[in-house]
Amino acid sequence: MNTNNRSSALGELSSRATIISLIAHFGFKNAWYVLAGITFLCLIPAFFARERPAEALDINSSDSIATQAPDTVTPQSQNFYQRVLRPLVLNRRFYPVALMAFTTTAVYEAIGSWSMHFFEHVCQCNRVTAGYYTASLFATQIPSYVLGGWLLDHLPKRFRTIVPVVFLGACAALCAVFATLVQLGLTSAAASLAMFLLINFALSAPNSFVDGVYVVEMCGAGGAAFGAGTVGTLGYLGAMTIQFIFGSAAKTTQGWTKILWTLFGYILIALGGAIVYMWIDIRERRSASLISKAGVENSMSQA
Secondary structure, eight states: OOHHHHHHHHHHHHHHHHHHHHHHHHOHHHHHHHHHHHHHHHHGGGGGOOOOOGGGGOOOOTTSHHHHSGGGOOOTTSOHIIIIIHHHHHOTTHHHHHHHHHHHHHHHHHHHHHHHHIIIIISOOOHHHHHHHHHHGGGGHHHHHHHHHHHHHHSOGGGTTHHHHHHHHHHHHHHHHHHHHHHTTOOOHHHHHHHHHHHHHHHHHHHHIIIIIIHHHHHHHHHHHHHHHHHHHHHHHHHHHHHHHHGGGGGSHHHHHHHHHHHHHHHHHHHHHHHHHHHHHHHHHHHHHHHHHHHHHHHHHHO
């Protein structure tokens, strides 16, 4: 299960609400002094941390698709390009995963950055209330990451790729419904908060797959760290680009109608990437099964 995603969601949920409360009570400047003190206190446990046993860091990736392909497993003596970078770029799985990371991270960061403007300008909430609503949006990420991780651990490998397709399909449908409600002027704070929470829930679970099993399947144990870093970088490039689309549009109801339909389009692209990945996975597993069956038949005929 991807504990990093759960911790990240819990941190964002608690930190945003804390920062809003501190600014409301101490003012902007003094709130950052308080946060500096809290950050210093967080460093104290680091002095008592111990190194994990070496055997606990071993990753068993013998069942991954990447380790079944001769091009993706090379001796450690080879250079970085031959051992990690070239297999990643030549792997067909990399491109749909990159597409999913680019678009889902863009939508996630757009909601986190601009939803406060929605509550403030469209729902007519005051700034502090809008800030609390925005902070609460991360509450549904925690159960979504837990559910995604649980499915990742318990589903048979051949069914794993179906889950992101289901979640992203639901997310696209929710975005379309929300955009239609805003277009019709049905923008109460409670209904809007519920829609944002549902969208965040449907969007978060696929990240457990992108950050976890997909990277290991693409890169194997030896290149998983670089693969995760590459996918994460592409995700935040998507987050940077989508910010230019918003701007002043985030301060009007008409602007938010366009924004939500844009998010819908981004999620459809992510859904397309998930479907392509599932198709590649099915084909490669089928090919591996046929090769294995042919090998068994040859062994039996020789015997």
